Amino acid sequence: MSEDIEGAAPGFVRVRLDLSYDGKDFSGWAKQTERRTVQGELESALRTVTRSPRTYELTVAGRTDSGVHARGQVAHVDLPEDVWAEHHDKLLRRLAGRLPHDVRVWKVAEAPAGFNARFAAVWRRYAYRVTDNPGGVDPLLRGHVLWHDWPLDVDAMNRAAARLVGEHDFAAYCKRREGATTIRTLQQLSWERGADGIITATVRADAFCHNMVRSLVGAMLFVGDGHRDADWPGKVLAAGERDSAVHVVRPHGLTLEEVGYPADDLLAARARQARNMRTLPGAPAGSLAGDGCC
Incomplete structure (x- = not known):
């Protein structure tokens, strides 16, 4: 499913997650083959607690590097409407029971219209x-x-x-x-x-x-x-x-x-x-990735 930067596709609900983690034992946020990452742990936990046959990909406000910590990280995930309806009231507690101790989700809520954890951040x-x-x-x-x-x-x-x-x-x-x-x-x-x-x-x-x-x-x-x-x-x-x-x-x-x-x-x-090109006067154009770190 391709991501709509301004909201979930029909039949899906965009969910905001507020989280924190100790970066010491993570190879950064972004999932990698054969390396432990925050995104990898979270997506695995979501798949398990929602008993889903597929992985739902997270989008994050700041893709922190290996060893960098987060206290106020924000991410979003687009879940099918039926999955959200079945699990939303139990999702936070179940994630607490499934996630390792160096990453915690503190809030799970349906995101407002237009929300994108990465591109809507100011x-x-x-x-x-x-x-x-x-x-x-x-x-x-x-x-x-x-x-x-x-x-x-x-x-x-x-x-x-x-x-x-x-x-x-x-x-x-x-x-x-x-x-x-x-x-x-x-x-x-x-x-x-x-x-x-x-x-x-x-x-x-x-x-x-x-x-x-x-x-x-x-x-x-x-x-x-x-x-x-x-x-x-x-x-x-x-x-x-x-x-x-x-x-x-x-x-x-x-x-x-x-x-x-x-x-x-x-x-x-x-x-x-945030998706538009941004330059200083006289400078060549380039995309503002918006989430690089750090």
């Missing part, structure tokens, strides 16, 4: 957590916090981050994919040190291209520890090419925290808009 918000404590990372947090073994200047990182906010071509911070643009609107990039000493980067954008968040964090850390000045990340952005000095930091510090959607009556229009 922003994704990630958090990257790091500590510069000379003793290292709290053992209870080691799977979610990066240790950086140089003292970090949060003010300097925020000065550098401010130069990157806005709509830009982030080619210098992305792994290119053929046919996809690297133009994104970075709505927020900020750093804050908590009372526990953990420094959290909040990164929010309309969408992300591959390795974008972890590349931005890598550049900011070089500023924070004094190896580069606050102007350097902006110069890298303006150059428009990958810089070998920009490191893609490890995935375990990264968590997809939340996905934002417009009001219900604007969902279909947003889904259509």
Whole structure:
């Protein structure tokens, strides 16, 4: 069945799932042959609990990479009307009994008209957590916090981050994919040190291209520890090419925290808009994939 970006095909119901997972033991979201993935586990569980002879494919807001976590992930699946009618009131509890402990579905509901988990989203918000404590990372947090073994200047990182906010071509911070643009609107990039000493980067954008968040964090850390000045990340952005000095930091510090959607009556229009081509003035056209990570 081909997917209609603005709703389910006749005879099907579009169902929204809100979920979270610990990415440590997953090879990312997208299902792969002979590799354990979040999508693979969820689709298998859905097939089992609905006693269906076929697999119903999930569409997700952000296809997280191997080792990346999610607290506020959103997906949708189109189920036959009779399957939904039979199972909807028991689906959440049955999924809890079938899924492994490192992935949980928290809400299952019929989606409003025009909803598409991927294309109707207007922003994704990630958090990257790091500590510069000379003793290292709290053992209870080691799977979610990066240790950086140089003292970090949060003010300097925020000065550098401010130069990157806005709509830009982030080619210098992305792994290119053929046919996809690297133009994104970075709505927020900020750093804050908590009372526990953990420094959290909040990164929010309309969408992300591959390795974008972890590349931005890598550049900011070089500023924070004094190896580069606050102007350097902006110069890298303006150059428009990958810089070998920009490191893609490890995935375990990264968590997809939340996905934002417009009001219900604007969902279909947003889904259509996200499928359109988007460029900066004078730039070649390219499709906005809308769900790259991170």
